[in-house]
Amino acid sequence: MPSTEICSASRTAIPPAVSFVAGFSTVRPPTFAPPSVSTPTVFSTSSACGSRARGRDRGSGASSGSTSRRARIARPFTHAWGPRTPAENGGAQAIVQSFSATRPNTPLTGIVTQYVSGGNQPIPADGAVLVARGAQAGFLSAEAPIGAKVTVLLTLTPPWANVLEAVGGGPIIVRDGKPVYRSFEDFTTQQLAPRSARTGVGQTADGRILLVAVDGKQPGYSTGLTNFELALTMMRLGCVTASALDSGGSTTMAFDGKLLNRPSDAGGERPVAEALTLFYYGVYAPAATARVLSPNADGVDDTQTLVYKLVRPSTVSATLNGPGGVVVPVDSGLRAAGTYRFPWTGAGQPEGTWTFHVVADDDLGRHSVADRQFALNNxxxxxxxxxxxxxxxxxxxxxxxxxxxxxxxxxxxxxxxxxxxxxxxxxxxxxxxxxxxxxxxxxxxxxxxxxxxxxxxxxxxxx
The missing domain is CATH 2.60.40.2360 (Intracellular proteinase inhibitor BsuPI)
Structure with missing residues (x-):
């Protein structure tokens, strides 16, 4: 006997093609300017040489010597790094105490109190440790003997005077609207060349910020992108400047408590040390539960659920605006922070495009509006x-x-x-x-x- 199977239906509107991107805009376009490829710093001493030179290094670094010499590098480690310096063999480590709190573009001065060798050295609470490796170890001990006064200048480019918070990442993948194939940053071929899950952040010419997550390492679903393919994607999305962020299993995008992508680790989401997090202050209305409302009693999308969320006490006006100027009141008045839901069948209303329109003014005087469209079609x-x-x-x-x-x-x-x-x-x-x-x-x-x-x-x- 052949088997018989009866299946129920589901209803959807005809959706447009979309990209897996979260985008937002600001009242005044923010400045998205990744730091320069390598960050120069200055290290000077009170020795007879008295000279100052610049050295190039990824992250915090220091250099000394006349400009005609080869750049000499020393790295300062403070408690911002951790309790101890990195574990390593050899090199010279100068203990600098009474070292002022680190600030960008501000001379930081201290006295060399001790020299130690080898890594994993404790970092004094009121000081720093200057670490020099290889041939630079002898230069550091000669230029900055015990008792010498040293000055370290941590230079950030561009100036970050207006930056309240920052997140590290790289490499730069779009510059001046063009994809960057080789940024000459300190990343390995293994990190950049294979197809993998990728994360990117960029800015368009009009100031909008794009956050992009690309799933990868999942054959049959998504193999991912190379770093340069991510650059091309960001450019095609309209970015004039963009940077990659951590990739692989760290690639995660979520909104309002809901995971939006499929992280590539077998265990799902990976614990990470940092994230780029956005907070909204106004009213938020999620997408309509039914993109097409059809109250014809066939059991598919016969009822629409209208939802809005407040993060602060607000005076709210919520309406449904339909064809021919029809306005249906949904909610109004002073509402506490929370999520509000309203079922609506659309019975007796004209068919066509409807907009769920919510206006909110919170207790701090901030005005916000949320709109969500859906169709009523029988x-x-x-x-x-x-x-x-x-x-x-x-x-x-x-x-x-x-x-x-x-x-x-x-x-x-x-x-x-x-x-x-x-x-x-x-x-x-x-x-x-x-x-x-x-x-x-x-x-x-x-x-x-x-x-x-x-x-x-x-x-x-x-x-």
Missing amino acids: TLGFLSARAAGRRVTATFKLARPARVVVRIETPGGSLVRTLATRSLPAGDGSISWSGRPGAYVFSATATNEVGAVELTSPFRLRR
């Missing part, structure tokens, strides 16, 4: 797919004339076959198809003056 309903063996028959109802496209698709959305494209009158419709055993989705799309609406129903053909 054209297509009561879709069911009945499969028997290797044959399926689908039936549906049209409340008004429409041009109908009927397709067979895979569960992943790939087209198997278009069965019909024709204009049909109001009433009942049916269509049959025979295919190979497997899982499929029956899709019917109806388009008329009200709009476009799609119903889908999964089914399985058997031998």
Whole structure:
């Protein structure tokens, strides 16, 4: 006996193509200016030499000597690094005490009180440790003997006087609207060349910030991008400047407590030390639960749930604005911080595009607006797919004339076959198809003056 399977339908609007990007804009465009590729610093001493030179180093560094000599590098480590210097063999480590708190672009002065060798040295609470490696170790001890006064200048480019918080990352991948293939930053080929999950942040010419997460390392779903492919993606999204952030299993994007991507680690989300976090202060309205509301009692999207969220006490006005200037009050008055939900069937209301419009003024005087659109459309309903063996028959109802496209698709959305494209009158419709055993989705799309609406129903053909 062939098996028989009856499947229920689901209704969706016809969505536009979208990219997996979170974007936001500000009242005044912020400055997104990643630091220069390498950060120069200055280290000077009170020795007879009395000279000052610049050395190039990724992160905090220091150098000394005349400008005609080869750059000599020493790195200062303070308690901002941790309780001890990195574990390593050899080199020279100068203990500097009464060292002032580190500030960018400000001379930091102290006295060399002791020299030690080897790594993993304790960093004094009121001082720093200057670390020189290899040939530079002898230079450091000669130029900054015990008792010498040393000055370290930590230079940040561009100036960060207006920066309240910062997050580290790299490399630079878009500069002046062009993708950067090689930034000459201290990243390995293994970090940049393979396809992997990637994270990026960029800014468009009008000041908007784009946060981009690309899933990877998951064959059959997403292999990911190389670092340069991420650069090309950011450029195509309109970024004039952009930087990569940590990649691989650290790539995660979430909003309002909901994970938006699929992290590549087998265990899911990875604990990370830092994140780029955005906080909103105004009213927020999530996307409508039903992109197409159809109160025709077929059990699919017969009710819309309207939701808005406040983070502070606010005076709220919420309305539904429909075709022909129709306005339906939803909520108003002073509301505490929290989430508010309102069911709405749309019964007796005109069909077409509706907007859920929420205006809020919080207790700090900040004004915000949230809008969400959805469609009210009863054209297509009561879709069911009945499969028997290797044959399926689908039936549906049209409340008004429409041009109908009927397709067979895979569960992943790939087209198997278009069965019909024709204009049909109001009433009942049916269509049959025979295919190979497997899982499929029956899709019917109806388009008329009200709009476009799609119903889908999964089914399985058997031998």
